[in-house]
Amino acid sequence: MEPRVLHNDKPFTLKGFFLQWEWLLVLLFLAVIVLNVNLSDYFWDYDNLRDATMGFLDKAFIVLPMALIIIMEDIDISVGSIVALSSVIMADLYKHGVPMWLAMILCLLVGTACGAINGLLIVKFKELSAVIVTLSTMIIYRGIAYILLEDQSVGKFPAWFKYLGWGYVGGIPFILIAFIVCALLFGVLLHKTKFGRRVYAIGNNPTSSRYSGVRVDLIKVIVFTLAGFMAAVTALFLTSRMGSTRPNIASGYELDVIAMAVLGGISTAGGKGRMLGAVLAVFLIGYLRYGLGLVNVSAQSLLIIIGLLLIVAVMVPKLKLKLKR
Template sequence: MDPMLRTLETKRPFNLKSFFFQWEWLLVVFFILINIMNINLSPYYLNADNLRDATMSFLDKAFIVLPMVFVIILGEIDISVGSIVALSSVMMADLYSMGVPMPLAMLCCLLVGTICGMINGLLIVKFKELSSVIITLATMIIFRGIAYIILEDQAKGQFPEWFSFFGWEYVGGVPFILIAFIFFAIIYGLLLHKTTFGRRVYAMGNNLTAARFSGIQVDKIKIIVFTLTGLMAGITAIFLTSRMGSTRPNVATGYELDVIAMVVLGGISTAGGKGRMIGAIIAVFLIGMLSYGLGLVNVPAQVLLIIIGLLLIVAVILSKLKLGKRKALKQ
């Protein structure tokens, strides 16, 4: 072999220290500490049935976390997801009350969520001078307003008995909602980390201009990502409505903040281009089990918000310190 020829390494050599200093491992440590705290706060926390059933109380919004990871890696944001859930749920209940078969009403629920997400994507690529915050703030108000126009301040329910399966039933002793979440988590994880589409999302988040000049159809990808977010909001609407047994125009209020908090705590950079799906998934269960444990001892919801806020501050500070250390090593 010619000694002047060089070989290029396409993969970095494995480094044990770097592996265990990843953000996801710190989340695992947080998760363990939270469980230790909950065990000491309540003697009922370690009940296996209660722990299994606790997932039903927070996994509905977790479906939106999966596509929101893509949105934030792109450097965008979507604060209309809670309103999309409400509108999708209201449309499903209203159609059923008018005599539409429940399976068809559920399909319409998914369709409404998908269309709302597509509208967000189209507006964002059409009006590039406006940030996604402004556009989704506007659609958040519009979608919620339409839900209020349809039902005003009333509630609708009386769904068929089998519909409660999505929110309350088990398959092989495991909550169906947990099985569904694991299925979608695998799909979205593979899409982000093992496909060309995922690599292009990262490229756009790192440098949108460079991605556009390299031939990536950036507008098309943005529309797809926001459409997927709307679709998952529709899925959330089905699980949430099934769990509650009825719906109102004010359901899912504040979901957008919970979802974004889970994604950011999971190590997804709000600047775009960085983060992994597994981190967001760990954060879902971290915040979910924290809420469940504190709920057992009747801790007010306001205190929980303060704790989650502190966790987010710690996450941002630690990520900044980690980034600063990397820059120092490069210099």
Template sequence: MKNVDTNLNSTSLKSILYRWEIVLIILLVVVNIINSSISPYYLNARNLLDATTTFLDKAFIVFPMIMVLILGEIDISVGSIVALSSVIMGVLYKSGIPMVISILVCIVLGALCGFFNGYLLSKFNLSSIIVTLSTMIIYRGIAYIILEDQAAGDFPEWFGFFGWGYVGVIPFILICFIITAIVFGLLLHKTTFGRYIYAIGNNITASRFSGVKVDKVKIIVFTLNGLMAAITAIFLTSRMGNTRPNIALGYELDIITMAVFGGVSTAGGKGNIFGPILAIFVIGLLQYGLGLINVPSTTMLVIVGSLLILSVLITNLRFKKA
């Protein structure tokens, strides 16, 4: 009996240690140690809070991207949706439209772009990589047609609160991030809609025969992806103080990396909300630390791309072993 208990305890301990979230927690500690050695001011509480404002804008898209990947799909148009939504918002305000209306149009436009992606791939049975590659080019192309190489800015002073504001000692963007994480966590793990997403990712044919409205679920998920891209556009534009057609370049790489590095399987059907949240802070703080020592952005792209390959390999090995 004692041997059985010992084996059970050993198996339980091993399963805990092999959880990817534990590895991410260790990596988060290592990143903070490295960053604190780079800058003696890094471990100051205020500086750590300030650091989150540099990467949390893109993190809002990670949550619906988790759902997209669990479905077995992908969306590489999110950076272009951010750019187009931001440009439209800036141009509308510049033309005399009130800022509140411009923000609302930005949100609606982002959702419509996501809806268009979902509608194309579900109604015409197209590959998501082909659809979103095409719309990635189209959306950013429209942004360039509208604004060319110009910038739109001179936003009202209160608009800067989205990117730089504090509620007490906590950044406003961090509060919004926490609320969004809770909402998407409940949606994915505690609702019938979330169970449908996992079911479709595991076996789309069985899901159809079980009465799951697969096309409807896909359209909703891609619409949410576009909606959160518009939210990112608001925070990013607020932080920059202006907008250009070339903003959010490479965002799709960072966002997909955060989701996959958090343990979401690219094959669909596997993943949760907790791993990607840890991955957001691991990658975000790593990039922040590299920025402290003036590492070029091109080098950061190489590092992020390497993390993406590594995370895909490790995730696939874990699921095969399971």
């Protein structure tokens, strides 16, 4: 009698391939491009397109770890405050005579520490949801930033520091190259490693994962620490582009980042989603805002449009499930 072999992978079908959420995002992206081209003759202007891309990519770095957090069925709404605190501490250190390169390293360490604190609090106090914990730290981190600078701004950074936000490599913005590299690294981490498979397992069933030997608490701490680190990376690029910093920078970043991740097909129920979808959503929302901004569409109208897209993102998987039934 031949042994029975169980296969985890689903058989490949063209229908299943083209019904993936990422293909819908591609179609939406093409629709946005066509719409913007018809609305404004300035959309394809290289300088405008390049500057717009550099303008929304700073927050895109946080989308990468946020995808992992949401896949684990958690959330982090403190990332915007971590950006502000990291940037403010870097600027304050530089103002008091610390070399800029050292201040940048300390900026990364501050963001990493903030993320680690979030993770430790979440796994230590399991009776508290991630929303409550990160809401608390969001207020604390932003408050510390205001204590350090109050309502003042700090600028006059070295000329070479501007390269992060405004530099080019062969005509390609440096920030775009940096984001692509980070997206590839996070994609490999999520889809090609044991760590990524365990992130999915935790999102599907944390209790079963824990009893299966998965170190759930350690993985959560690592993922939230990564979110803090990438928030500090965002602080470097954002401060470089602005040329100065204030305690109120990156306000609302957490909502934009979560919206990009959810639109990218990352399930808020946990255990589902791909990094490619999150990356596509970054450019979809970014160019939608850029194109509609060229024809003076109000910020409130843009919020309504993005909200409708998020509703579609939540409804489509449920409709697919009903159709299958």
